[in-house]
Amino acid sequence: MQLGLVGLGRMGGNMRERLRAAGQEVVGYDRNADRSDVASLAELADKLQSPRAVWVMVPAAVTDATIDALAEVLGEGDIIIDGGNSRFSDDAPRAARLAERGIGYVDVGVSGGVWGNVNGYALMVGGAQEHVDHLMPIFEALKPAGDHGFVHAGPVGAGHYAKMVHNGIEYGLMHAYAEGFELLSAAEMVTNVPGIIKSWREGTVVQSWLLDLLDRALDEDPDLATLTGYTDDTGEGRWTVDEAIRLAVPLNVITAALFARFSSRQDDSPAMKAVAALRQQFGGHAVHKR
Template identity: 60%
Template sequence: MHIGLIGLGKMGFSMRERLRRNGIQVTGFDRNPVVSDVGSLPDLVAELPPPRIVWIMVPSGETTAAVVSELAGLLDSGDLVIEGGNSHYTEDSRHAGMLAANGIRYLDCGVSGGIWGKDNGYGLMVGGDPADVAAAMPLFDALRPAGTRADSFVHAGATGAGHYAKMVHNGIEYGLMQAYAEGYELLESQDIVQDVPGILRAWQDGTVIRSWLLELAVRALEEDPGLARITGYVEDSGEGRWTVEEALSAGVPAPAITSAVFARFSSRQEDSPAMKLVAALRGQFGGHPVRSADPAGSEASGGHRSAAEQSIEDAGAPE
């Protein structure tokens, strides 16, 4: 199988490598010529055998809309577009309709796995027609963790369901990080506690709160004891806000997620150990920049990324 991949940032770059590693031929396009395989979108389309499959991993909003619009004029009837960024689910019906006018098929796909997905695999949540999902299954199989059950992939439902699922996923992520962060601050506040990283490490096996996020919290503290090198300023990608808006619209109580979103706002007014850990976690799993505690440096890169991977900020990254 040979596909096109548009957007080679934090997620797209790693996805291209994982797909190639698993036998998928990928031609990638990015505005950064250092990482791009071709010079333009028309060049990308010309490289692909029909019926073409093009996966989009660019920032949500106007950038995604512009790429979809251009593809609508470049692709042919029967081709398939997979939109894998963090778009709001309401945009999917508009994008699908724009492409359908020219006979082009459309899937939306929520992608989770962060900068570690290249090696560990990704969780995938897809919305769209079952026949189109079946046509793209070799891609989903190549991207998801190897040797696991089908639970790492879900056909979530109709158009928009994949991005809706990813939105809720990221809202939950907000709440989980906030709970770990508040527990960390409580531990740090007591003189009788002498090994906070050791406590978090001890929670990683056999306890009911063990998780990958907890492992990343331990990693962050090992790399920066006391989190002295960063501030507690935490950005939000928007998906936490969207989750809260959906909860309000549906009349579904979501106090933990809502509180976590507001805690992000509080982080921008004062520094706290809890919000330092949230900032550090975002750097660990998503490669998001963190604010340096050194007045001479406003930002420090989070996580572990190559120069190529840092070339562009794309919306496929986690929250």
């Protein structure tokens, strides 16, 4: 099967390699000419046979503009796939705009990071059954070997919704491991924190790929001394909490993990300054001044 692929960065570039290794024909376009197979979206469209399928793998901030530009060079019967971390609520309006031109739309939540080329990508797909069926050779090539790693989650928007929840869970799991690491590091009797993390990788109920990656990071830097605690968020955690509020679903762990990332960006928390001031005022507790 042929596929156009727009966006050949850390994820898109590896996806192109995995697809080609599986025997799929991929025509890639990137604003960086060194990565690109073609010079423009129009040339990309010309190199594909109808019905054409084009996968968009660009940052969320430019996804709408990229899809609109693609719509100008594609036509009836073609399909656009958005595999980026878009907000699920953007999908239905996009699908409606494209439907006016006879162009199909599928949203795919993609998990696998920079390891996906080797391990395969978990794919959470939203869209019409006919479009999903047409694209199955691409999904089969990208997903891990075996029976898992792929789901047709529902209609348009369901794929990105599933990926949003996936990333919210990821926030909570990462923070649980991080808190465990900090407590072990603070314990007087513990002398081998990296060894403990490594020992959990087999035979325990907390083993996971995330734990494997923490072990790998500690192999490189046992005290994580070269890193700062500043941690960004790319939006999915916020969207997950927004949905929890809308649906009145208690997301205690995920919400706490998101707020912890906000705390990581403060050199000296104004809230904790206020707490220290209050303790001093009502109880005469000692305060630490600069």
